[in-house]
Amino acid sequence: MHIIQIIDETGNRRVAFRDGETTRLVRATDTTYNLAQEAIIAGQTLVEAVAAKGLGEEVDLAAALAEGRVLAPIAHPDPAHLHLTGTGLTHLGSAATRDAMHQTTDPEKLTDSMKMFRMGLAEGKPAELPGVQPEWFYKGNGTQAIGPGAALVSPGFALDAGEEPEIAGIYLIGPDGTPHRLGFALANEFSDHVTERQNYLFLAHSKLRPASFGPELRLGDLPQHVEGESRIRRDGEVIWAKPFVSGEANMSHFIANLEHHHFKYPIFREPGDVHVHMFGTATLSFADNVRTEAGDVFEIEVADFGLPLRNPLKLAETETAAVRVKSL
Incomplete structure (x- = not known):
């Protein structure tokens, strides 16, 4: 449903x-x-x-x-009270791409990405919560939430504009501060992988981008195994496609563990706030050396989630000028 x-x-x-x-x-x-x-x-x-x-x-x-009449499955009346966040290195196989991006000259030395992934394998599915905390990142508020069919805009200073096909949990905080999960939706956790590859400490910069989710909100629990396909279309033709999987059978963390480590912070339990929390992926076109272009259409499809999530890529027309702060 x-x-x-x-x-x-x-x-x-x-x-x-x-x-x-x-x-x-x-x-x-x-x-x-x-x-x-x-x-x-x-x-x-x-x-x-x-x-x-x-x-x-x-x-x-x-x-x-x-006809462009399908919206994101939830919004907040005040966009500042919708939070876009996510976790990384949560899926089996997700460490390989990230590790290659951050590899040092010493092949015997584990990258921080691989260390984090191994921590999840060891303690991400504990017999009793909480387990180890995952990598966590912030993407923005409701002003960055893009509906189905709308353009994902890459800023002028970006070095890359790549898709990340994911499942997102959708939450509303109740009057007493209790998080309530409404369900799950497809999400495109749009990122700048070239910026991230320069230095792992640039991860926060690479994630401050818009994200899309929907079109449908799937009620109930997330299936243990979710399987779909991520595609990029250029001029109507598929230039890249690859299956992706999610669900706890394909993850190094329980969903409940990821939820705990997000909502353990009181700032994320403000009554009335909406949260769109993305759970990570192991499939990226960037890993296959695909360079996206303006007008490309990202397409994420999972049969169990209904309609596919499609968004065209738009590049900002000009470089962002230096921001000058005025003293009062």
């Missing part, structure tokens, strides 16, 4: 509910955020909240996507 935010044919924001092949509008519901808030207060699951509202007319989801 999935939740989707759309603009209906009259121009109004609505929430739709998909169960199997049928998608219908949720009655008297304009946003996923409001629906989730009501569910938390009522002590309901999202499925129960939808059932209480009732379903209305059927939606042609494919047509809505083609």
